[in-house]
Amino acid sequence: MIKIDIVSGFLGAGKTTYINNMLKELRDEKIVLIENEFGDVSIDADLIKGVRIEEISSGCICCVLKENFTTTLEELIEHDIDRIIIEPTGISTLSQILSSFTQKISARCQINSIITIVDAKNFLDQMETFGGFFTDQITNARDIYLSKMDRVDEETLSEVRRSITQLNSTAVIEDMSGISAISFIGYQMSPDRLKEVLDSLVSGRYGRILRGKGFLGNHTFNIVNDEYELATREERENKLTLIGNLDKEKIRELIGG
């Protein structure tokens, strides 16, 4: 299956910056980047190096250029590639892009990630003015990355996080430095399996876990770096939160959420 990663986000949010970082991690793969520009002049394609780039310009792939987009994808999947990264314009609606995947595309590809980059510095102002795009980009994302964290204070950051969570309570929100959190509510496993899972989590094979806390039935556990403690208490709702440089895909597989 060809992996598809969609990296959306408002104008200037940091999509190209994120994709360039992502490409550094994926040197061994055959990748095609679909770059969608609203204007005629391609700028982003010049900023990205080392991969094949398909440009679709003069409009958004979510509306006027939707057919071009679908045709481009259908042609691409005939080739020997591992991954397609899609960078829509900043004013694209993510729901429309997701609805462009025809049966032919879905049969050959698997959506690996649906990311929205949120500019922490400008988000609250832009949200007031351009709410529609944001709402769609945020509600349809699986992962939300905050950029420009270096340019905001803690209070603004909390407000940005609160506002995003109101629109999408299930997306993982993380900063571009790679420290993120992942939570599971109502997950199920046996106490024996829980011990195996905790051993795996602290092994380093699932990323670097800085902190973890959770409950499973009458068990409670704490993870700090590469150690964990497991104790028995009164019955609670099954919950688990992990914070760190996480390999979320593998963690989701491990926990089964």
Ligand SMILES: Nc1nc2c(ncn2[C@@H]2O[C@H](COP(=O)(O)OP(=O)(O)OP(=O)(O)O)[C@@H](O)[C@H]2O)c(=O)[nH]1
């Ligand atoms: N201070 C700061 N600047 C950032 C950060 N991320 C991106 N930028 C800057 O923000 C500007 C826009 O970043 P891009 O990655 O080009 O954003 P984009 O979403 O691809 O922009 P468009 O394609 O025009 O919509 C650039 O000058 C980046 O260097 C960040 O975390 N902190």
